[in-house]
Amino acid sequence: MMANPLYDTLFGQHHQSASVFLQLPDGDMLSYGAFLEMAAQYAGLLSDIGLTPGDRVAVQVGKSPQALALYAACVQAGLVFLPLNTAYTADEVAYFVENSGAGIMLCDERAKSSLSPIAARCGARLDTLNADGTGSFVQQAAAFPTMFDTVPRAETDIAALLYTSGTTGRSKGAMLSQGNLLSNAATLQREWRFTSKDVLLHALPIFHTHGLFVATNITLLAGGQMIFLPKFDLDQMIGDIPRATAMMGVPTFYTRLLSDTRFSKDLTAHMRLFVSGSAPLLAETHLRFEERTGHRILERYGMTETNMNTSNPYDGERRAGTVGFPLPDVELKITDSQTGATLPQGEIGQIEVRGPNVFQGYWQMPEKTAEELREDGFFITGDLGQIDADGYVSIVGRNKDLIISGGYNIYPKEIELLLDEQDGVLESAVIGVPHADFGESVVGVLVPKSDQKLDLEAIKTRISGSLARFKQPQKLVVLPELPRNTMGKVQKNALRAQFASAFH
Ligand code: MLC
Ligand code: AMP
Numbered sequence: 001m002m003a004n005p006l007y008d009t010l011f012g013q014h015h016q017s018a019s020v021f022l023q024l025p026d027g028d029m030l031s032y033g034a035f036l037e038m039a040a041q042y043a044g045l046l047s048d049i050g051l052t053p054g055d056r057v058a059v060q061v062g063k064s065p066q067a068l069a070l071y072a073a074c075v076q077a078g079l080v081f082l083p084l085n086t087a088y089t090a091d092e093v094a095y096f097v098e099n100s101g102a103g104i105m106l107c108d109e110r111a112k113s114s115l116s117p118i119a120a121r122c123g124a125r126l127d128t129l130n131a132d133g134t135g136s137f138v139q140q141a142a143a144f145p146t147m148f149d150t151v152p153r154a155e156t157d158i159a160a161l162l163y164t165s166g167t168t169g170r171s172k173g174a175m176l177s178q179g180n181l182l183s184n185a186a187t188l189q190r191e192w193r194f195t196s197k198d199v200l201l202h203a204l205p206i207f208h209t210h211g212l213f214v215a216t217n218i219t220l221l222a223g224g225q226m227i228f229l230p231k232f233d234l235d236q237m238i239g240d241i242p243r244a245t246a247m248m249g250v251p252t253f254y255t256r257l258l259s260d261t262r263f264s265k266d267l268t269a270h271m272r273l274f275v276s277g278s279a280p281l282l283a284e285t286h287l288r289f290e291e292r293t294g295h296r297i298l299e300r301y302g303m304t305e306t307n308m309n310t311s312n313p314y315d316g317e318r319r320a321g322t323v324g325f326p327l328p329d330v331e332l333k334i335t336d337s338q339t340g341a342t343l344p345q346g347e348i349g350q351i352e353v354r355g356p357n358v359f360q361g362y363w364q365m366p367e368k369t370a371e372e373l374r375e376d377g378f379f380i381t382g383d384l385g386q387i388d389a390d391g392y393v394s395i396v397g398r399n400k401d402l403i404i405s406g407g408y409n410i411y412p413k414e415i416e417l418l419l420d421e422q423d424g425v426l427e428s429a430v431i432g433v434p435h436a437d438f439g440e441s442v443v444g445v446l447v448p449k450s451d452q453k454l455d456l457e458a459i460k461t462r463i464s465g466s467l468a469r470f471k472q473p474q475k476l477v478v479l480p481e482l483p484r485n486t487m488g489k490v491q492k493n494a495l496r497a498q499f500a501s502a503f504h
Contacts, residue, residue, distance in 0.1 A: 003152040006159055006178035007075045010185070010220040011036055012150065021219075022065050022228040023199070023243070025236065030065050032223075037146035038066065042073035044144030045137070049125060051103050053078030053151055056161060058102035058124070060084040060093055060111065062131025063206050063230050066138060068216065070106065070129070071206070075159055075178075078151035082161045082173075083207035085408070087468040090114040096163055097122045100173055100363060106137055131230065155179030161363055162209065164304040165411035173363030174305045176213075183356035184307035185217035187327050192273060192298070193314055194246070198224035201244035203232040203253065209304050210278050210407070215248050238262050246273040250407030251281045251439055254297065258288055268293045273314075277302060278407040279439050280395060283321035299323055301395060305372075306379055307357040310393050322392040330355035333378070334385055337399055340374075350399050351385040352378040401492070403432030403440050410442060410471045412492075418466055419444055422459045424452035429482050430473065431495050435503045443499050444473035447481055454478055475502050 004012075014021070014032035022030040046057065057079050061067045074081040082100055084093060090111070097105055097118055104125045107115050112128055119126035128135035153159075159178045163171040188194075200219050204211030219226050227240050232249075234256055241247070254276060257263045274289070277300045290296050301323035302308035309332060312324030326332040333342050334349040343349040354377045361369035372380050382400035387393050403410040412430035419428035426449045435441035448454050456476045464472060483494040 004076070004078070004150045004178075005155050006153070006182050007072075007150050009182055010217060011039070011072050011075065014220070014223065017223075019196070019223065020225050022068075022226055024065065024228060025230065035065065035069060036072065038141075039069040039072035039076060040146050040148035041141040041144040042070055042137070043077040043148040045141040046073060046077050046079060046104070047148075047151075048144070049104065051077070051079055053153070054080060054158070056080045056082050056100045056102040058082045058084060058093075058097050058100060058105045059129075059207075060086060060088065060105070060107050060115075061129045062086060062108060063228075064129075064131050064133050065228065066129055066133045067131075068206060068228075071212065071216075076148055076150050078153050078157070080158050080161050082163075083212060084163070085205070085207050085468060087470055089466055089468060090118060091466045092468060094118045094122075095170065096173075097124055099163075099170070100161055106135075109135060153178055155182065156360075158360065160213075162304045165409060165414060172365055172368055175360040175363055176307075177360050180307060180357055180359060181213055181217060183329060184213065184327075185221050187329055187357075188214065188308055188311070189218045189221045191311055191314060191327065192218070192246075192275070194218050194222035194224060196223035198222060198245045198272070199243060200224060200226045201229075201237065201240055201247040202226040203229040203237060204248065204250070204407075205231070208278075208407075209302060209307060210248065210250070213307060214275075214277075214302070232256070234260055238267065241267055241271070245271060246275070247271070248275040248277075250278045251276055251285060252279075252406045252437060254281065254285055254289060255437065258285070258292060263292065265293050268295060271295060273298060275300060277308075277323075279404040281320075286318075286320035301383075301393070303381060305359045306353055306355075306381070309351075309353045309355075309357065309381075312392075319392050322388070322394045324393065325391050326353075326393065327355070327357070330357060331378075332387075332393060334387060335380075345387055346389070348384055348386045348396055351381045351383045351393070351395070353381060354378045403430075403442055405432070405435070405440050405442065405470060406438040408470050415442070415444065415463075415467065415471060415473065418463050419446060419459070422454075422462060424448050424454050425459070426450075427482060429490050429492060429495055431492050431499065433496055433499050433502050435474075441503055442471065442473045442475075443495075443502050444476045445482065445495055445499075446476060446478050448478060475499075477502075 017032040020029045021032040127137040129137045160176045161173040296318040300311035310323045312318040331354045337350045384397040415430045426447045429445045432440035483491040
C-alpha cells in the first residue's frame with residue numbers, strides 16, 4: 001500500500017529527474033526535478049499557513065508551470081485542488097469559494113481588489129499568482145525547502161473538486177478521488193500508448209478535466225514532455241507541431257487548424273496521435289482532417305464527474321461521428337430515462353456509466369448526488385446515446401439543457417434566471433445554435449412585459465458584470481411570446497429551429 005498513491009505514481013517517480021517535463025513558449029525547458037522542487041516549496045507554504053489534509057485550495061490563475069505545480073503541491077500535501085475558469089466573474093467565484101469553504105484563494109494580481117472582500121467574507125486567505133509566475137504566493141514559497149514530506153492519503157480521499165453547473169440551479173462540486181484520477185490516467189496511458197518519448201502539444205486550459213487530468217496526468221504517468229502553451233494560438237500551434245508527437249484538443253482546435261493552409265500533411269507527417277473531446281466532433285471535420293493530413297482523429301467521451309468513459313480504438317477503426325467503445329474498466333449502458341431499464345442494443349436512451357473513474361458525489365449535496373448517482377454505482381450522464389452493432393457508442397443528444405461552446409459548458413438556466421431579472425423582461429429562453437467556430441453559440445430570447453420596449457444594449461451591459469464572457473448571449477432577440485407545448489413547457493427545439501442560422 002502506497003502512502004499517497006496519486007502523488008507517488010504521477011509525481012514521486014520523477015524526483016530529481018533531469019528529464020524535460022515542460023517546454024515553454026520562450027524556449028525554456030523545465031525538468032521534472034525542478035518542477036517537483038517548486039511543488040514541494042508550495043506544499044510547504046500551504047501546510048505552513050495552517051491548511052490540513054482535506055482543505056480546499058481555490059485557484060483562479062492563468063496557465064503557467066507554477067499553476068500546474070500548485071496541483072502537484074495540493075496532491076503532495078493532501079489538499080483538495082479546486083481550479084476555476086479564469087473567465088469567471090467575481091460574483092461567480094464568490095459562490096465557489098463560499099460553497100467549498102476554501103481555506104485559501106489564489107488569483108491574479110489584477111483580480112485581487114475584486115476578490116479580497118469575498119475572501120474576507122468567506123474567511124479564506126488570499127494570495128496572488130500571476131501568469132508570468134510572479135506573485136505573493138511564489139515569493140513566500142521561495143523560503144521553503146525543495147523537499148516536502150508527502151502527506152499520506154488513500155485512494156478514496158478527495159484529490160480535486162471541480163465545479164460543474166446544474167440544469168436547475170447552482171453549480172455542484174464534483175468530488176474526484178485519488179483513485180478516480182489514477183485509474184483513468186493508467187487506462188488512457190495504456191489505451192493511447194503514451195510513453196516517455198511523447199511530446200504532447202498542450203494548449204488547453206488547466207482548470208478543466210481535459211487539460212488538467214487527461215492531458216497532464218497521462219504525460220506524468222508516462223514520463224513524457226508537454227509543450228505547454230498559455231492558450232490556443234493558431235500561429236504558435238503551427239510553429240510547435242513539428243516538435244510534438246501528440247495533441248489533445250476540443251473540436252474548435254481542429255476546425256481552426258483546418259482553416260489554415262499551413263496545416264498540411266507534411267506538417268503533421270511525424271505526429272502519432274490527435275485526440276478530440278469535450279464536445280461533439282462533426283463527422284465532416286473528422287473526414288476533412290483525414291483528407292488533409294492522412295491522420296484519423298481519435299475521439300473520446302468524458303465528463304467532469306466521470307473522467308473519460310469511452311474512446312475510439314488506437315489500433316482499429318476510429319469511426320467518425322462515434323465516441324468509440326467503453327474503456328476497459330468502464331461499464332456503459334443505454335437506459336430508458338423514465339424507468340431506468342436497459343434498452344435493447346441499437347435503441348437511443350440515456351447513457352449511464354460505472355467504474356473506478358466515476359466520482360464520489362457532489363460536495364455537500366447528498367440529494368443532488370442521489371439524483372444522478374445510483375446506489376449500484378451507475379452515474380446518469382444526461383447524455384443520450386446509442387450503441388451500434390459493432391459496439392461503437394454515439395452521442396445523439398442531451399437529456400440535459402446544456403450548451404457546449406468551444407468546449408465550455410453553459411447552462412441556460414443560469415442565464416435565464418439573470419435575464420428574467422432585467423428591466424422590462426417578462427421571461428426568457430436561452431438556446432444553443434450552430435456556430436462555425438465554437439460548435440454552438442448562445443442566443444437569448446426575451447419576451448417583454450406588455451407595452452414595454454426592451455433596451456438590449458443596457459441588458460447586455462448589466463449581465464456582463466455577473467456572467468463570464470463565454471456564457472453571455474452572443475445575440476439577444478425579442479419575441480412576443482415563447483412557443484410552448486400543451487403542458488406549458490417552453491419548446492426549445494422550435495426556438496433552435498427558428499434561430500438555427502443566427503450565426504451564418
Ligand atoms: C473564448 N471566448 C469564448 C470561448 N472562449 N466564447 C464562447 N465560447 C468559448 N469557448 C470568447 C472570449 O470571451 C472573448 O470574447 C473571445 O471569445 C476571444 O477570447 P480568447 O480567449 O482569445 O478566445 P480563444 O483563445 O479563441 O478561445 C477559444 C478556445 C477556448 C476554443 C480556444 O475557449 C478553449 O481553449 N476552449 C477549451 C475548453 C476546454 O478545455 N474544455 C474542456 C472541458 S472538460 P470577447 O467578446 O471579449 O472578444 C470536459 C470533459 C471532457 O468537458 O470530456 O473533456
Ligand atoms: P463537462 O461537464 O464540462 O465535463 O462536460 C461533459 C459533457 O461534454 C458530456 O456530458 C457531453 O455532453 C459532452 N462531451 C464530452 N465529450 C464529448 C464528445 N466526444 N462528443 C460529444 N459530447 C461530448
